[in-house]
Amino acid sequence: MDTEAELTQRGRSTPGEGEGRPRRALVRRGLTWRRAGLLGLICTVFVLLLGNFVVQPFLIPSRSMEPTLRVGDRVLVNKLAYRFGDRPKRGDVVVFDGTGSFVPEGPQGDPVGGALHDAASVLGLAEPSDTDFVKRVVGVGGDDVVCDENGRMRVNGVPVDEPYLYPGDTSSKVPFRIVVPLGTLWVMGDHRSQSRDSRDHLGEPGGGMVPVDKVIGRADWIGWPFSRLGATGSAGGGHG
Numbered sequence: 001m002d003t004e005a006e007l008t009q010r011g012r013s014t015p016g017e018g019e020g021r022p023r024r025a026l027v028r029r030g031l032t033w034r035r036a037g038l039l040g041l042i043c044t045v046f047v048l049l050l051g052n053f054v055v056q057p058f059l060i061p062s063r064s065m066e067p068t069l070r071v072g073d074r075v076l077v078n079k080l081a082y083r084f085g086d087r088p089k090r091g092d093v094v095v096f097d098g099t100g101s102f103v104p105e106g107p108q109g110d111p112v113g114g115a116l117h118d119a120a121s122v123l124g125l126a127e128p129s130d131t132d133f134v135k136r137v138v139g140v141g142g143d144d145v146v147c148d149e150n151g152r153m154r155v156n157g158v159p160v161d162e163p164y165l166y167p168g169d170t171s172s173k174v175p176f177r178i179v180v181p182l183g184t185l186w187v188m189g190d191h192r193s194q195s196r197d198s199r200d201h202l203g204e205p206g207g208g209m210v211p212v213d214k215v216i217g218r219a220d221w222i223g224w225p226f227s228r229l230g231a232t233g234s235a236g237g238g239h240g
Contacts, residue, residue, distance in 0.1 A: 054079055056216070057223060058095050058134065064189035064196070065134055066166050068093065068232055074224035075134070075232060081218035088185055088212060090155065092137045093219040093234040096187075099131045101206045101214065102196075134219055135197050136164070139186035141212075144179050147172040164233060166191040174199055184209035 060073040077095045088094055099105060139145040139155060146154045151170025153160040162171060169192045180186045187210055189195025198208035222228045
């Protein structure tokens with residue numbers, strides 16, 4: 001009798017085989033999913049903040065910067081490059097907002113859709129906005145930029161060496177001479193025959209000049225694909 005009572009008490013107080021374990025597993029699993037979700041949210045917020053203020057991936061959508069940048073490349077835009085007093089220099093590859101210079105001011109579209117697209121662009125998951133461009137700085141404020149009928153470029157009377165040009169391209173098939181106003185930039189693509197740049201906006205308001213305060217940052221590195229990982233050759237570029 002004593003043995004039977006002891007077995008009965010054990011049966012009531014001790015979980016049977018497998019009892020209690022699924023519940024603990026579910027609790028552990030629920031905590032894991034919550035932690036994973038929280039970690040994912042923190043990482044997303046961190047990447048968004050990083051992209052908005054420090055370094056932003058930028059997807060190259062066209063051939064205008066070949067061979068330096070190719071379609072599908074993701075460049076890392078250094079947003080701190082000009083934030084502490086430095087100014088864009090000749091030879092810098094810059095990303096800028098072309099609103100008012102390369103594209104006219106227009107009514108704003110769907111704010112929600114625009115915000116989602118901007119977030120995807122910051123993460124490097126979507127093509128950049130239609131108003132964002134990547135070009136190379138050829139002239140800065142005060143420069144006298146000349147391209148003669150033979151396609152030879154001079155800045156302030158000094159011949160410009162442009163080793164980054166697409167093979168077979170000249171500096172420009174269209175001759176021009178401009179003086180860059182202070183506070184603005186004259187920008188051109190490396191694949192001159194495929195680039196719509198400052199030359200194409202000479203007769204428009206702004207004359208093709210990009211205000212310095214519209215520059216988003218300097219495209220310093222190619223981050224993707226890994227086979228093309230490295231610097232873009234920004235800053236300097238062989239200018240005289």
